[in-house]
Amino acid sequence: MPVSVVFESKQLVRVHATGVLTRAEVDDTKRLMFAHMMEHGVQHLLFFIEPDFGQLQAFANWDDIPEDRFIQQHVVRLALVGDMRWRDQALLFFLSGLVPFQIEYFNADQEEFARAWLLG
Template sequence: MPSTITEQFNGRVIEVHLSGKLTAEDYDKFVPLTEQRIKQYEKIRMLVILDDFHGWEAGALWDDIKFDVQHFNDIERLAIVGESKWERGMSVFCRPFTTAEIKYFDHSELEAARQWIY
């Protein structure tokens, strides 16, 4: 499975590890859990760790856009941990789709990303 999802701080922080291509099936796992935590806490924080990430399949990209529009105000902070310039660019690309405070970290700064998100 190219992605794993873990919860921290009783679900207030969702940590998502992505590698390979993101699929619609990945969203089938991710969205219900995330929406459940948003209902429970109203605002959540997310840590997205990209490792050898190759983007989205077409269906997954559509699911991502729908999720972003629906939860525009529900994510308080978003940390993106990556390893390339285009992944760094994702932190800029995401800004119009959320009111979250977004920060990019290099893989060598994973612990700093965790401290910032928690």
Template sequence: MLRIIELTNKNTIATKASGKLRKEDIEKIHPLIHAILDKGMKVRWYFEMDNFTGWDLSGLWEDLKMDTAHAKDYEKIAMVGDKKWQEWITQFMKPFTNAEIKYFNIDQKEDAKSWIESQ
């Protein structure tokens, strides 16, 4: 499941992922991305993982399509989690986007929020 959470920046999408993400979860993000792009801004994404176990097949495919289509539209991505594989995924993403991507441990989530909203 993917829940939208609030942050204050106009160009920041903040989400909390738990369990497995499905296609419907990823589709929630599309209008948010386009609303930011329509304002002429780049997207910042705060992605917190809480008992997150990954994607089902259709969710993974939808996520890959979205990330590929918007690779140049992201400015910053903060990945927040508590598992080694989540940190690995952050490293794996770097060659596929121009965004600055950082991984934060779950106990650093306030630092991650500050970083994603900073200039």
């Protein structure tokens, strides 16, 4: 499965993306996160773009489903971790600068820094 979600704690969600992400997979992931947020409140998101990640489909975006507004209002911070070649596309995909939470991109070998920033 190209997307895996791990709920590390009530307020920390870890997502791993591999292969080619489709809209259906992204929407399913958002619905899963929505349900978790409904139960546990605001979240810190740690998103890993794995080495075997292929691409994002152009039509997969955060404005697809009704739950998006709620999700955006319940994210504290989003830390993206992956190869720097994905930085610009990832920030565009997650609408950096247009969402009401902070987003930072970290190189693949900077997970500790990403976690410190995310929870700091």
